[in-house]
Each structure stands twice: as structure tokens, then as C-alpha cells.
Amino acid sequence: MLNLFLSWVKKLAMAATACMVTVASAIVLTGCPAGGEHKKKNAGKANVLINIDSASLINYLAYLSSAKMAGRETGTPGNQLARDYIVNVFDSLQIGKVSNTYLQSFPVGNDGHQGNNIIGLIKGHQFENNYIVITAHYDHLGTRNGNIYYGADDNASGTAALLAMARYFKQYPPKHSILFVAFDAEEKGLLGSKYFITHAPVPISAMAANVNMDMVSRNDSNEIYASGTRHYPFLKKYVDSIRPYSPVNVLFGHDGEKAGMHDWTNQSDHFPFHQNQIPYLYFGVEDHADYHRPGDTFDKVNKSFYYRVCTMITGVASLLDRPDILQ
Numbered sequence: 001m002l003n004l005f006l007s008w009v010k011k012l013a014m015a016a017t018a019c020m021v022t023v024a025s026a027i028v029l030t031g032c033p034a035g036g037e038h039k040k041k042n043a044g045k046a047n048v049l050i051n052i053d054s055a056s057l058i059n060y061l062a063y064l065s066s067a068k069m070a071g072r073e074t075g076t077p078g079n080q081l082a083r084d085y086i087v088n089v090f091d092s093l094q095i096g097k098v099s100n101t102y103l104q105s106f107p108v109g110n111d112g113h114q115g116n117n118i119i120g121l122i123k124g125h126q127f128e129n130n131y132i133v134i135t136a137h138y139d140h141l142g143t144r145n146g147n148i149y150y151g152a153d154d155n156a157s158g159t160a161a162l163l164a165m166a167r168y169f170k171q172y173p174p175k176h177s178i179l180f181v182a183f184d185a186e187e188k189g190l191l192g193s194k195y196f197i198t199h200a201p202v203p204i205s206a207m208a209a210n211v212n213m214d215m216v217s218r219n220d221s222n223e224i225y226a227s228g229t230r231h232y233p234f235l236k237k238y239v240d241s242i243r244p245y246s247p248v249n250v251l252f253g254h255d256g257e258k259a260g261m262h263d264w265t266n267q268s269d270h271f272p273f274h275q276n277q278i279p280y281l282y283f284g285v286e287d288h289a290d291y292h293r294p295g296d297t298f299d300k301v302n303k304s305f306y307y308r309v310c311t312m313i314t315g316v317a318s319l320l321d322r323p324d325i326l327q
């Protein structure tokens with residue numbers, strides 16, 4: 001296993017140079033996503049250089065999708081192990097909190113069971129009271145009839161990406177505050193994200209945008225969707241600015257735009273944000289043969305695709321934080 005990791009890390013490190021995303025200013029910003037606080041005087045040439053830590057990313061994914069987690073079903077010991085791990089990573093990265101704990105507990109069902117969202121905060125150095133909310137659910141389906149549903153793609157991949165992005169933005173401090181929220185109980189009906197929105201730790205009017213990741217690590221055609229732009233067309237330009245520099249094909253859709261295409265608007269944790277008029281971008285791949293099956297395992301993740309996707313999403317998030325460099 002270790003050898004496999006090392007060889008991936010080496011390959012990814014070699015690929016990293018090619019995957020750096022440089023975005024030169026190109027587009028005029030008219031619809032400021034962060035409540036109009038931005039001043040055009042800062043507009044001008046600037047670059048966003050994205051280089052996320054591939055070794056950490058893959059290690060996060062390997063651990064969260066391991067048999068030890070037993071499928072991470074809400075309310076199980078495996079789910080708690082995943083939660084402890086995420087909290088430890090936040091702690092070791094010195095990610096901030098919105099209260100005295102990273103955890104936000106909420107009821108699941110009527111029999112006293114609880115779920116736990118995990119909320120980290122990096123305060124913005126310029127627009128502290130405006131928030132970009134980066135989200136991914138960490139729960140999955142657990143173990144059924146003795147079979148572990150590992151959920152490597154769904155959604156250890158989004159969770160590990162969220163941790164890698166927290167690491168990145170800790171290193172490259174954002175202008176806006178960023179909330180990193182690992183949701184629980186998505187698989188039970190978006191329970192964590194619904195609770196988060198109705199018990200928001202910051203005013204929802206201060207949430208500029210939600211970037212949600214759910215299944216971001218597997219696709220045979222090198223494709224991923226940035227869904228939600230039919231509802232929020234102004235977000236298209238952030239993705240379009242990254243696309244020419246991204247070695248993955250980023251497609252729009254699954255938001256009701258094209259007839260016959262499954263509408264993902266209410267299919268993951270971005271939905272409660274959308275219901276509250278908070279603009280969202282949802283990143284996810286098309287369903288694959290192992291979707292919600294025990295075969296959704298770490299070994300089937302396409303690691304270089306996954307790394308490229310995470311780099312691209314981090315680039316989009318960086319632009320959301322820096323709309324002044326779009327012109």
C-alpha cells in the first residue's frame with residue numbers, strides 16, 4: 001500500500017507543474033458575489049497560481065475511504081472515526097472555529113440519534129464579514145449485509161478535497177472569509193446541510209456563494225460538471241476563466257438547462273443554499289457503475305484526474321475570492 005502511495009505521489013508531483021493554473025485578468029466583474037464591497041480600484045493584472053498538496057490530498061482520501069471507517073454511516077463508530085480525523089486535520093492546520101468547537105450537532109430521526117457537521121473557518125483579511133462556503137458531505141451508506149460501502153468517490157473524494165483546500169487557503173490567505181463545512185447525514189436526505197442553513201453560524205445574507213463537492217474523483221472521459229449556472233449565470237465566468245487552463249473538461253448542465261439531462265439541483269448539499277437564494281456551484285461527475293455500491297473504492301479512483309479536478313475547483317474558489325482580478 002505504501003509503495004502505491006509513493007508512486008502516486010511521485011507521479012502527481014511530476015504532473016503538478018503542468019497542472020498549475022495561472023489565471024490572468026480577463027473579464028469585467030459586474031455581478032459581485034460578495035455583496036458589492038469590492039472596489040474596482042483593485043482591478044488589474046494579477047495571477048492566481050494554484051498548487052495544492054497532492055500527497056496530503058491522496059492520504060486524506062485513502063484514510064477516509066479505508067475499511068476502518070466501515071462506510072461512515074451517520075451515527076456509527078466509523079462515522080465518528082471520520083469526524084475525529086477531519087477535526088484533527090483542521091486542528092493541525094490551525095483552521096479557526098465559529099464557536100468553541102468545530103462540531104455542529106443536530107438530531108437525526110426522533111429516537112435521540114445525532115449527526116455532526118464539522119465547521120472550519122479561515123477569516124478573510126479584507127472582507128471578513130463576507131463568506132464563501134466550501135462544502136462536502138463526509139457520511140456514506142455504512143455496512144450492509146456484511147458489505148462495506150466504502151464511498152471513496154461518494155464522498156470521501158469531496159471531503160479530502162475540502163481538507164486540501166483548507167490547507168491551501170491557510171497557506172494563501174483569502175480576502176474573504178471561507179467556511180469549510182463537512183456535512184453529515186447527506187445520504188439520509190441532506191439533513192446536515194438543511195440544519196446548517198436553518199442554524200447558520202453566520203448570517204446567511206453574508207454567504208456570498210457555496211462551492212459544493214460531491215463525487216469528484218472518477219470519470220473515464222476526463223469530465224466533470226460545474227452545475228448551477230442556469231440558476232446563477234453570473235457564476236459562469238468564474239468557471240470559464242479557469243477552463244482554458246484546466247486539464248479536465250469542465251461542463252455546464254444538470255441544473256435543468258438541457259431537457260433529458262438529470263437535474264441535480266436538489267441532489268446534494270447545495271440545495272438548501274439554493275432554497276435560500278445563496279448562489280452555488282456544484283462540482284460532481286456523472287454517476288458510474290459503482291455509484292452507491294460496495295465497489296466505490298479507493299483503488300478505482302483515478303488519482304491524476306482527481307488531482308486535476310481539485311486544482312481546478314481550488315482555482316474557481318480563488319477567483320470567487322478575488323473577483324477583482326476578473327475584468
Ligand SMILES: [Zn+2]
Nearest residue numbers: 154155214215
Ligand atoms: Zn454523495
